[in-house]
Amino acid sequence: MQPKALIFDVFGTVVDWRGGVAAYTAPALAERGLDLAPEALADAWRDEYQPAMQRIRDGGRGYVPLDDLHRENLDRALERLGIADAFDAAARDALNPAWEALPPWADVLPGMARLRARFLLAPCSNGSTSLMVRLARFAGLRWDCILGADVARDYKPKAGVYLASAAALRLAPGEVMMVAAHDGDLAAARAAGLQTAFIPRPDEFGTGEPETITQEWDVIAEDFGALAERLGA
Missing domain, CATH: 1.10.150.240 (Putative phosphatase; domain 2)
Incomplete structure (x- = not known):
């Protein structure tokens, strides 16, 4: 779906x-x-x-x-x-x-522009609303709304954070896809009933190695552009 x-x-x-x-x-x-x-x-x-x-x-x-x-x-x-x-x-x-004041990865802004034409986009972050708004302005991120920890009053990977984000959009969990570079984040989202997409970020910790994945996620894409391609955006 x-x-x-x-x-x-x-x-x-x-x-x-x-x-x-x-x-x-x-x-x-x-x-x-x-x-x-x-x-x-x-x-x-x-x-x-x-x-x-x-x-x-x-x-x-x-x-x-x-x-x-x-x-x-x-x-x-x-x-x-x-x-x-x-x-x-x-x-x-x-x-x-x-x-x-954190820069987006090079594929993020063009990939988000493609995805935003077809889907609602929002962060589901442990960052506060204030932090996410200021970061969005700095990085040029065009979200439709800000979701995550402040909405749920709790932190990922607690199931309530993902469920509160879906509920805020008036969508069933299965109508929402969690996108992350972190296997544990996706495992918790899947357990809460969300769809999942894995994007490797080998440079996140400066090691040149992406996080190991433990499950076959609904989508595995090399970057945001490839994710848009896979989702028909």
Whole structure:
């Protein structure tokens, strides 16, 4: 069955979080004379991402928007890297918008233009509405609406996030396709009744290797252009 809407993982699938965070933080590191690759800061910051959300998924903490989690995670990353003393609170606040300034992968904008002519498009991200709106403006992403964590008040891969996104569009889960570069994201979406599409992003973590897939997803396409081709857009 052809989907009526496509919802997308954003960090890694649509935008290059690692390259974007590294580019945004590089001037601050250089200004302080720190001998640290900006990619190392990006990786350390991202390493705190899942643990911070897991405390909320497990019920140990109420819902907190990702913007605030990112700011808390930055404190942990700087401590772990041994450079916390170089950044006061104001400097850390100035780094936090790095996650709103991430470039799209080269295939994303032309591929989205083709897909948008035929399907409703929306992020289904762990990013807050505020973060997703600002990132969309920076990256030139033309969404029909913003879905995800703020709508569900929870974090992927909890089933409620995918189901809340489908419900917000007044569509049955099976009428919605989740698009992601992450196998676990797609497994959770499929379990919730959504269709699935895998897009490999070998450069997401700087390894040149895409994430290993464990299932035969409804669509596996090399990029957004190929996804549009497969879906007749």
